[in-house]
Amino acid sequence: MDNRTNLDDYLAGLGISDADDLAPLPTAPEVAAPAPAALEAAHEDPRAVLERFLRGLTARIDPTLSVTVQEGEDALEAEIGGENAARLAGRDGRTLGAIEVIAYTVLAKQAGRSDLRVRVDVGGFRKRQADTLSKLAERLAVQVAKSGEAHELQPMPAAERRVIHIALKENPDVVTESVGEGAARRLIIKPRSYGP
Template sequence: MDKTNLDDYLANLGISEGDEAPNVVEAALGAAAPGGEALSPLVVFEQFMQGVVEHLGRDLTLSVRDTGEALEAEIGGERAGKLAGREGRTLAAIEVLAYAVLAKHAGRSDVRVRVDAGGFKRRQADNLGKLAERLALQVAKSGEAHELQPMPPAERRVIHVALKDHALVTTESVGEGAGRHLVIRPRTGDPR
């Protein structure tokens, strides 16, 4: 989108270039910990997600937890499923923002976060697990490797985990960047 189109779009929304942008993150987090100390990742994540949910609508609910492996947020409510966006892109964008907020306000960039809305990611993971099993059987039967289409890291991970202990196949991520994809291969040598 060029600057002219962006200006027109913003003008239609009643926003001019001189308007001050609302800082949702700062409003959600409030003041930092006393003495400039970093806040705990769970506190930062929960406050950030509460701010996001408040700006999205009153009829939404939020549940946040630390699984030990990741910080997870589940947005619930009647309209929650629509928040996922096309192919989960809105949830992915919220996760990217959450990483940035954690890095800035908790001093942590190594914390894994997962945001789901209306069970979208849970259903997606179930479907990917079923796909992985079907493809594993095909690969085992044919003896030929199968390359999947490029997919985001979280989706590749679901398939890796689903097949990690499979006796007949192995998985490998190949490629770089947006072209990174999974290959399911017949297991050679001593099966597990």
């Protein structure tokens, strides 16, 4: 059995392999930049690309899962539903995060849209997580306002920090600030009258 063929077939089924379209790389003199119109014609509708990829992925995991993709203001938003959908989130949403990264890569490659964000939710996991973070933010805001001392949270992904920033944006007693770099970036909740 040829492992490459099996892998190519599997990846093609997921919509992330174009092994059939591969041609030998041209030598240096033959390389020329394609015309912009040719590039646009080669790319597919981003929503269709994302939906096809997620349907292919979920069909292999659990054929009973459903996929819907909608265009939001700044992102493509996909919802994977079904009786066992929540299990697809994985521990602490890690599997879901990996699915988003792969989906973004597929979108950038096949639709030529590296500027679009991709948000995927499974079984309402992201919504429940956002509700929990919003409640935590409100409790911490009350604590910070009473004590007059800033509270620094553990490092967290940008999407989670964003939920807290939004939850406390209109709070008259506190302000939020993200500090740090990369995976160590964390959020600080400070009293509005907090000095430097």
